[in-house]
Amino acid sequence: MSHHAYQPKGPRFEAEADYVVVGSGAGGAMAAVTLARAGQQVAIVEAGPWREPKDYPSSAYGALRDLFDEYGTTVTMGRALWPVVQARVVGGTTVINSAIAVRTPSDVFDRWQREFDIPRAELADSVWRHEDRVERELCVEEVPAGSLGRSNELALLGGKRLEYENHVMRRYTKHCDGSGQCLQGCKAGKKQSTNLNYVPETLSRGGHVLSSAPVERVVFEGTRAIGVLGHFVDPLHRKRGAEFFVRAKKGVVIAASATHSPALLQRSGLRHPALGKFFRAHPGTGVFGVYDQPVDMNIGATQGWASIHYRDSPGLKLETLAIPPEMVAGRLSGGGHTLMARVKEFRHLAMWVCAVRAESHGTVKNGFGNRPSVRYTLDRADMEKLRTGLHLVAKTHFAAGAKRVIPGIQGLPYDLGPDQLHVLENAPLDPRAYVAILSHLFGGCVMGKDERTSVCDPNGRVHGYQGLLVADASVIPSNLGVNPQHTIMGLAGHFMERQVA
Amino acid sequence: MVAIFPGGSGLPGIVECDLDGFLDRFFQEAALALKLGLVAGAVLYQLSPLLTVGLPVPAFLLSEAQRERHLNRLLSHPIYLLRQACFLLKTVAGLCWGSHPSVRALYALPPYPPDPGSCRST
Numbered sequence A: 001m002s003h004h005a006y007q008p009k010g011p012r013f014e015a016e017a018d019y020v021v022v023g024s025g026a027g028g029a030m031a032a033v034t035l036a037r038a039g040q041q042v043a044i045v046e047a048g049p050w051r052e053p054k055d056y057p058s059s060a061y062g063a064l065r066d067l068f069d070e071y072g073t074t075v076t077m078g079r080a081l082w083p084v085v086q087a088r089v090v091g092g093t094t095v096i097n098s099a100i101a102v103r104t105p106s107d108v109f110d111r112w113q114r115e116f117d118i119p120r121a122e123l124a125d126s127v128w129r130h131e132d133r134v135e136r137e138l139c140v141e142e143v144p145a146g147s148l149g150r151s152n153e154l155a156l157l158g159g160k161r162l163e164y165e166n167h168v169m170r171r172y173t174k175h176c177d178g179s180g181q182c183l184q185g186c187k188a189g190k191k192q193s194t195n196l197n198y199v200p201e202t203l204s205r206g207g208h209v210l211s212s213a214p215v216e217r218v219v220f221e222g223t224r225a226i227g228v229l230g231h232f233v234d235p236l237h238r239k240r241g242a243e244f245f246v247r248a249k250k251g252v253v254i255a256a257s258a259t260h261s262p263a264l265l266q267r268s269g270l271r272h273p274a275l276g277k278f279f280r281a282h283p284g285t286g287v288f289g290v291y292d293q294p295v296d297m298n299i300g301a302t303q304g305w306a307s308i309h310y311r312d313s314p315g316l317k318l319e320t321l322a323i324p325p326e327m328v329a330g331r332l333s334g335g336g337h338t339l340m341a342r343v344k345e346f347r348h349l350a351m352w353v354c355a356v357r358a359e360s361h362g363t364v365k366n367g368f369g370n371r372p373s374v375r376y377t378l379d380r381a382d383m384e385k386l387r388t389g390l391h392l393v394a395k396t397h398f399a400a401g402a403k404r405v406i407p408g409i410q411g412l413p414y415d416l417g418p419d420q421l422h423v424l425e426n427a428p429l430d431p432r433a434y435v436a437i438l439s440h441l442f443g444g445c446v447m448g449k450d451e452r453t454s455v456c457d458p459n460g461r462v463h464g465y466q467g468l469l470v471a472d473a474s475v476i477p478s479n480l481g482v483n484p485q486h487t488i489m490g491l492a493g494h495f496m497e498r499q500v501a
Numbered sequence B: 001m002v003a004i005f006p007g008g009s010g011l012p013g014i015v016e017c018d019l020d021g022f023l024d025r026f027f028q029e030a031a032l033a034l035k036l037g038l039v040a041g042a043v044l045y046q047l048s049p050l051l052t053v054g055l056p057v058p059a060f061l062l063s064e065a066q067r068e069r070h071l072n073r074l075l076s077h078p079i080y081l082l083r084q085a086c087f088l089l090k091t092v093a094g095l096c097w098g099s100h101p102s103v104r105a106l107y108a109l110p111p112y113p114p115d116p117g118s119c120r121s122t
């Protein structure tokens, strides 16, 4: 077993394994450990460095530098430039996410069967079985009452008063102590990101891990994938190091994310009609509530409260989200003395968000410097959902006792009182009026039976190729309406079990 | 950046939050796209008072009140790309200002330990 970190320019590095897994996030780590437990030798090849909790940054700037993909600079090319947020580190986006675990809703499998001819019965049972396993292994727990913090408690109160379904989140954490630092990586080691469990387990089962090793292309012999090629990249200065080639005796599993997987397959020469298409997301944006008493949202779990009451109609998920002062400062509108007066209220602010179960879809292309280029714009129907979501969030703030809300929408007043809620109902439908982000991403290499409309089959195998699989968010052909990590892991486990059966 | 976080309302300005040290680190470490975006935002801010306050002078020649008006109009400008460029500048400034120990202390938060930047080499 061996870990190979950055290697400076010099002789080519070569290794061999039964399976090469590209990416070590939710999908890649799950794929790797499932294969390793089945007795296969696995090499994980990961673009980012391997950081332990002691290496994690503390500040948001440090997180952008050390954990985020391209400093978080990937944005949608469309009407609005919304950041597409992902990590580039061993453990992938599980290192920076909030670890919320939600089982795949049953209606998702129904839809996949109806629209993509993906057999429901076997898939649903298998995915749920893997999700059960992940819940046990990654210690899914409800946020402990003592770690909720005031923002999450207020949201519970608001939801209760409005009498809609709402709950304390269940997350992949071992006794979360509510430090509110999930976005910067959990220094306390409570969050069960995959760099702490499935990646080291794969290594201990005789595998290899190459870190700081972005794959440039998959190598083929005819239509059989036989390995991956790239150059190490210095994690600090981003200089190119030695070339590497990892040979795969049985298969290459692509799990580089919904943006990087399609881009990687495109630059490897795949010419599927559906490759890079059907990119989807749950775009999210938030409203601050301003409370009389300090909320101190950075004390308590980063995200601890949610509601799926509006998941089916109009298609929304509501959540709390604590962001640190350095991000709040950029998020409140205005500058100069106006801004200083606004940030003074920081301790009294609570940020709650809505994630839209958007039906709009876009495309991913391999762009300049091997960076994915994402074309995506929300259509009018999805923008209406977003606006409704912000209205619901604001309403919940008022129900919880907020004296004002700050919607952060261009063209609207800076803040609104309880008697001004109707203003949000008429908020603009132009995406450029909103500061939103994309953090739940899907598609680009969608699965399905039809080779013309899908890249891989319902077992993750790329149509028309041998020994080439995809096992990450990019295979998901629809939105989910819930947080995706559980579904991604369930699918990756299912695909790999099928592969070695 | 100084115009965005000038200090006041009992809070320190960005100059007192080690802006120089932050910018040194930023220009050594950040991705090229981000550095270019920051420079573009700063240039735009300096050169655009004509668009916001109708004065054909660079922003540094404006009075404090004019500068404040210029900045706020730019940040909410109807042309999306103009306000986005300035928003990026403000976001980066926020990363510096909001993470400084003196600001965190005022928000009852402990100082951040340094960002080690380390990783596993074996």
Ligand SMILES: Cc1cc2nc3c(=O)[nH]c(=O)nc-3n(C[C@H](O)[C@H](O)[C@H](O)COP(=O)(O)OP(=O)(O)OC[C@H]3O[C@@H](n4cnc5c(N)ncnc54)[C@H](O)[C@@H]3O)c2cc1C
Pocket: A022, A023, A024, A025, A026, A027, A028, A045, A046, A047, A048, A085, A086, A087, A088, A089, A090, A091, A092, A093, A094, A096, A097, A098, A099, A100, A101, A102, A183, A213, A214, A215, A216, A255, A256, A257, A258, A260, A261, A264, A438, A439, A440, A441, A471, A472, A473, A474, A483, A484, A485, A486, A488
């Ligand atoms: C801020 C944030 C919070 C979130 N919170 C939650 C949550 O609480 N619950 C939830 O369910 N979901 C959450 N998500 C979403 C969830 O984390 C992702 O959906 C999930 O991690 C995606 O899994 P993946 O395997 O597709 O990609 P990732 O986890 O992103 O992993 C992809 C990996 O591939 C690597 N890679 C990319 N290109 C290459 C290459 N060329 N060569 C080698 N390696 C490469 C990347 O560095 C990365 O490590 C959140 C996302 C964000 C951004």
Ligand code: SF4
Pocket: A099, A173, A176, A177, A178, A179, A180, A181, A182, A183, A185, A186, A187, A188, A189, A190, A191, A300, A301, A302
């Ligand atoms: S809230 Fe803090 S302790 Fe809990 S998982 Fe997130 S970073 Fe870890």
